[in-house]
Amino acid sequence: MKKNSILVSIDVGTSKTTALVGDFDEVGELNIVGLGISETEGIEKGTIINPNSVVKSIKKALKDAEKVSGVGINSAVVNLSGPNLEYQNISESLTFGTNQKEIDEVDIALLIEKVEEKINKDQYKIIHIIPKRYILDDENEVLDPKGFIASKIVGEFHVILIKNNSYINFKRVIEASGVNVLNFVVNPVASAMATLYQEEKDMGVLLLDIGGGTTDIAVLKDSSFEFVGNIPIGGNRITLDIAHRFRIPKEEAEELKLEYGLATVDALIEDMEIEINQIGSEDTATISQYELVDTIEARLEEIFSLVKKEIEAVGFLDKINGGVVITGGVANTPYIKELAYRVFNTDVRIGKPKDYRGFSDRLNSPEFSTSIGILLFKRNYFSLKTNSTSLEKESDILNIFKTLVEKIKSLF
Ligand SMILES: Nc1ncnc2c1ncn2[C@@H]1O[C@H](COP(=O)(O)OP(=O)(O)OP(=O)(O)O)[C@@H](O)[C@H]1O
Numbered sequence: 001m002k003k004n005s006i007l008v009s010i011d012v013g014t015s016k017t018t019a020l021v022g023d024f025d026e027v028g029e030l031n032i033v034g035l036g037i038s039e040t041e042g043i044e045k046g047t048i049i050n051p052n053s054v055v056k057s058i059k060k061a062l063k064d065a066e067k068v069s070g071v072g073i074n075s076a077v078v079n080l081s082g083p084n085l086e087y088q089n090i091s092e093s094l095t096f097g098t099n100q101k102e103i104d105e106v107d108i109a110l111l112i113e114k115v116e117e118k119i120n121k122d123q124y125k126i127i128h129i130i131p132k133r134y135i136l137d138d139e140n141e142v143l144d145p146k147g148f149i150a151s152k153i154v155g156e157f158h159v160i161l162i163k164n165n166s167y168i169n170f171k172r173v174i175e176a177s178g179v180n181v182l183n184f185v186v187n188p189v190a191s192a193m194a195t196l197y198q199e200e201k202d203m204g205v206l207l208l209d210i211g212g213g214t215t216d217i218a219v220l221k222d223s224s225f226e227f228v229g230n231i232p233i234g235g236n237r238i239t240l241d242i243a244h245r246f247r248i249p250k251e252e253a254e255e256l257k258l259e260y261g262l263a264t265v266d267a268l269i270e271d272m273e274i275e276i277n278q279i280g281s282e283d284t285a286t287i288s289q290y291e292l293v294d295t296i297e298a299r300l301e302e303i304f305s306l307v308k309k310e311i312e313a314v315g316f317l318d319k320i321n322g323g324v325v326i327t328g329g330v331a332n333t334p335y336i337k338e339l340a341y342r343v344f345n346t347d348v349r350i351g352k353p354k355d356y357r358g359f360s361d362r363l364n365s366p367e368f369s370t371s372i373g374i375l376l377f378k379r380n381y382f383s384l385k386t387n388s389t390s391l392e393k394e395s396d397i398l399n400i401f402k403t404l405v406e407k408i409k410s411l412f
């Protein structure tokens, strides 16, 4: 019988850093056995502005996760996010002429190698090459072409890249916290793994992870990622809007938002007065809840409209028959479903992480979708081996196939 595998995820968010210790049993079921959550300092809009503060936040989350689980942590799978990620759709083909052949791993590896050749490696590091579909002899679309006979294969891939400098800087911050990075997983991919049902992924779904600093976007259809993106606006922007409008400190704005905030004024049954302490004034002032909610609604509506425009531009707006799923901390805003429905005009639900056990009283909330999703992604797409400390050894799908090709090549 296979042994259990312990695996750690780190989600360095703009608001909080989460470290989870996952225990995968012999059939791959995930049990969370430890967690550490710290407030993140030093990140704005998904970009590191103070590396030392970020290191401190990660160290604190790791220390707590070690204490709770009793597991010493020296390696982890880590999220990647922010405006420095880029996304490309790339197609490549192989033609076998009149010699039809059975498609195998080597063909897929060759297609992926061709995709890799198209990327400027002086500028970018490839994070994921996610196969979308394969087309055989220009007519049959399949998700897994292995074993089919064809004279031509086209592979369509979704490629996720990050600028080399951002990659190196972020990796250094993680390593300075005392952990080796096993793999990176980008936020929208992780959150999609944790929240979406198979039916939604088949029908076409728009996933939004609205966090503190960024809104991550993923569109899936026919079970594959069609589009992944990111808008550098999140809940912290809403807090700042409140702080500016009512001239109050950020901390007070955040408190007001959490206590009295709603996503839309349509949900206000009756208005009420709220006392505030304005900057530079000794006396308390009052605002109406309507004004507060109106401020939140304006910014949320802007986020939804920007997302809508972006997915319309790439041609997916009319393909999300499975609806919209909202996750991330901002998904906790009461009536956000109703507001999103008004903009997207399709089913909307709040996505919480699923497919795990342990600490669910704490983790059963939208802000933990990325953390849980990182572990699930690792289980589904990479080997669960945790003794590998070199990122280059098994950093992405590409390298797994490359190793395969090398193995097969060395047989001849
Ligand atoms: N009940 C709530 N109502 C409204 N907003 C909330 C609520 N709970 C959390 N938030 C907001 O969610 C945001 C934090 O979300 P989350 O923890 O997902 O962010 P993060 O992962 O740290 O950041 P990011 O992914 O953007 O880098 C904050 O802006 C916070 O104010």
Ligand SMILES: [Mg+2]
Pocket (backbone or CB within 6 Å): 013, 014, 187, 211, 212, 328, 370
């Ligand atoms: Mg997040």
